[in-house]
Amino acid sequence: MADEIKTLSAELARDPHSLVFLRLGDLLRQRGQLDAAHRVALNGLERHPHLADAHDLYARILADKRDYERAFDEWDMARRIAPGHMGALKGLAFLYFKVGDVAQAVAHLEEAERVAPDDFNIQQALAMVRGQPMGSAAARTSGHGGLQPGSPSAPSAASTPSTPPPAPLPPPPAVAEEPMAPPAGPLEDRRVFAGLEGAQEGLLLLDAAGRVLGGALRDWNGADVTEAVAAYLAGVSLEAGRTAKLLGLGAWTGLAAEGQLGHIHLAQPGPDALLLLVRDRSVPMGRLAIIAQRAAMTARRWLEQQA
Amino acid sequence: MTTRAVEAWTLQPLVKFTKEAEARLVLLMTSAGQVMAQHGFSRAVEVMSAAALGAAIIASTAEMAKELKQPPFAALSHQGERHGIFLAGFGTPRGMLVALVVYDIEVSSVGLVQLFFEQFVADLQAACPKEGVPKQVLAADFERELSDSLKTLFGR
Amino acid sequence: MTAAGYARTLDLVTRVRGVRGAMLVSSDDGLVVAEHLMEGIKGSAVAALAASLANRLRRAMVAAGVGASVFWHLQCEQGALLVVPAASAIIVVAVAEPDVNVGLVRLELLRAAEAV
Numbered sequence: 180m181a182d183e184i185k186t187l188s189a190e191l192a193r194d195p196h197s198l199v200f201l202r203l204g205d206l207l208r209q210r211g212q213l214d215a216a217h218r219v220a221l222n223g224l225e226r227h228p229h230l231a232d233a234h235d236l237y238a239r240i241l242a243d244k245r246d247y248e249r250a251f252d253e254w255d256m257a258r259r260i261a262p263g264h265m266g267a268l269k270g271l272a273f274l275y276f277k278v279g280d281v282a283q284a285v286a287h288l289e290e291a292e293r294v295a296p297d298d299f300n301i302q303q304a305l306a307m308v309r310g311q312p313m314g315s316a317a318a319r320t321s322g323h324g325g326l327q328p329g330s331p332s333a334p335s336a337a338s339t340p341s342t343p344p345p346a347p348l349p350p351p352p353a354v355a356e357e358p359m360a361p362p363a364g365p366l367e368d369r370r371v372f373a374g375l376e377g378a379q380e381g382l383l384l385l386d387a388a389g390r391v392l393g394g395a396l397r398d399w400n401g402a403d404v405t406e407a408v409a410a411y412l413a414g415v416s417l418e419a420g421r422t423a424k425l426l427g428l429g430a431w432t433g434l435a436a437e438g439q440l441g442h443i444h445l446a447q448p449g450p451d452a453l454l455l456l457v458r459d460r461s462v463p464m465g466r467l468a469i470i471a472q473r474a475a476m477t478a479r480r481w482l483e484q485q486a
Numbered sequence: 487m488t489t490r491a492v493e494a495w496t497l498q499p500l501v502k503f504t505k506e507a508e509a510r511l512v513l514l515m516t517s518a519g520q521v522m523a524q525h526g527f528s529r530a531v532e533v534m535s536a537a538a539l540g541a542a543i544i545a546s547t548a549e550m551a552k553e554l555k556q557p558p559f560a561a562l563s564h565q566g567e568r569h570g571i572f573l574a575g576f577g578t579p580r581g582m583l584v585a586l587v588v589y590d591i592e593v594s595s596v597g598l599v600q601l602f603f604e605q606f607v608a609d610l611q612a613a614c615p616k617e618g619v620p621k622q623v624l625a626a627d628f629e630r631e632l633s634d635s636l637k638t639l640f641g642r
Numbered sequence: 643m644t645a646a647g648y649a650r651t652l653d654l655v656t657r658v659r660g661v662r663g664a665m666l667v668s669s670d671d672g673l674v675v676a677e678h679l680m681e682g683i684k685g686s687a688v689a690a691l692a693a694s695l696a697n698r699l700r701r702a703m704v705a706a707g708v709g710a711s712v713f714w715h716l717q718c719e720q721g722a723l724l725v726v727p728a729a730s731a732i733i734v735v736a737v738a739e740p741d742v743n744v745g746l747v748r749l750e751l752l753r754a755a756e757a758v
Contacts, residue, residue: 398707404705408702411698411702415695423718425687428718443702
């Protein structure tokens with residue numbers, strides 16, 4: 180790689196208008212030389228302001244630098260220049276998923292799928308974002324899942340950010356050696372809920388950003404929907420808090436909902452944590468509230484131990 | 487997404503509003519179409535077009551209101567398949583300002599935009615310097631003024 | 643349904659002890675369709691926020707595989723928001739005291755949703 184960087188640098192020095200800056204910038208980015216990559220990309224952009232690939236490269240570097248706002252603008256620009264630009268579509272999907280806007284992430288991945296219907300990576304990413312079973316252990320990743328670089332369902336290295344995932348919170352005690360998210364296959368109980376009724380399924384503990392701390396969820400078809408639900412719940416919690424505050428109702432203490440196929444109860448065991456309990460319709464809402472209360476107490480104790 | 491302001495006092499209210507209303511694009515301008523602040527736009531040419539169109543719509547509806555012998559319309563709202571737009575004029579000590587808000591209907595709604603827009607107007611009115619009237623942009627200076635504003639808004 | 647019909651429907655909800663107001667809200671745009679509120683409750687804010695929360699909750703519930711919501715209840719320290727989605731992208735909303743009889747309000751909201 181070092182030799183290639185030297186060769187490309189020399190070529191760019193000979194011909195500053197050359198498009199080799201795209202390859203050079205990406206190689207530097209992959210090596211973690213982000214400042215150098217940044218300079219190369221900016222110089223290239225000045226000479227090729229209407230080149231979608233140049234905006235895509237710059238966006239990837241910005242994303243690696245965790246400057247997500249500007250990365251969004253650059254991918255947005257790449258997409259405006261070339262509406263079907265795969266790097267831009269995947270990059271935007273990645274950023275949307277990162278902030279928990281699953282609908283937009285899906286919309287961008289679907290657009291990418293229309294452009295490249297045979298791209299298996301996109302299909303995998305879509306399945307993961309929609310919360311469908313992946314059929315492959317490698318397709319699952321922790322945190323924000325398959326859209327994260329490094330997983331097979333993430334966009335390729337040449338067209339996506341290699342942004343590291345957000346720093347994970349300490350895992351529950353019983354699973355200290357496990358990754359944050361459960362591996363594919365049977366979902367395992369987490370000690371945080373051990374001893375509680377139905378602890379093996381239908382209980383989910385999240386942090387405020389929608390990252391899973393414990394528990395797991397499957398839909399009625401048996402598909403693991405943990406990550407997708409977690410991403411949506413962060414938004415629900417924020418909106419519940421804002422609603423309660425702006426309507427002068429004080430702090431929210433619980434959100435109970437009856438669905439056509441099941442019931443849910445959402446509680447806050449701590450200031451930065453959310454607890455979701457899901458049961459089928461045979462469990463009355465009142466009983467659900469009691470189970471949720473017990474689970475919240477257990478979760479609160481566990482969270483306090485981590486503090 | 488970036489938020490930039492030509493007049494610094496508009497920045498904080500705008501940042502707060504865009505966050506609360508979860509707006510995708512916001513343009514704050516004078517009724518003549520002179521841009522004061524923007525959020526979410528990535529190209530100068532888009533700001534110029536949006537400002538010109540927004541100011542023209544407000545001017546047209548104000549004329550229609552005159553024809554109907556009633557005060558100017560408070561706001562205008564359109565909802566498309568994926569995005570909605572909200573356009574409204576309001577008074578400040580610096581004269582009438584116009585805000586153009588574009589939101590994603592999956593994320594926000596006209597109800598949320600309206601709700602937080604009331605506070606946005608109040609925040610701007612409170613932050614607006616009471617002394618000093620902004621100079622009129624003469625035709626001869628217009629291009630330079632516009633160019634300066636766009637440089638500030640896009641940092642280029 | 644006429645405006646008078648909406649008013650009658652909402653009136654039945656607000657008769658439940660502890661209910662401070664009831665509204666019909668357009669869930670797509672978060673705007674008030676009809677309202678029957680006690681003084682001090684800002685209808686436009688309730689409508690915008692309840693619709694937004696309803697939409698976010700609906701997505702989470704569908705993702706969780708429990709289907710669209712039939713009724714939901716946001717419990718707060720100083721009050722509660724109770725919501726039933728009706729047909730035609732309308733939600734029926736009640737703002738209530740924290741100790742309201744939730745079962746009774748739920749029944750009235752379901753009746754109101756059927757009538758809309």
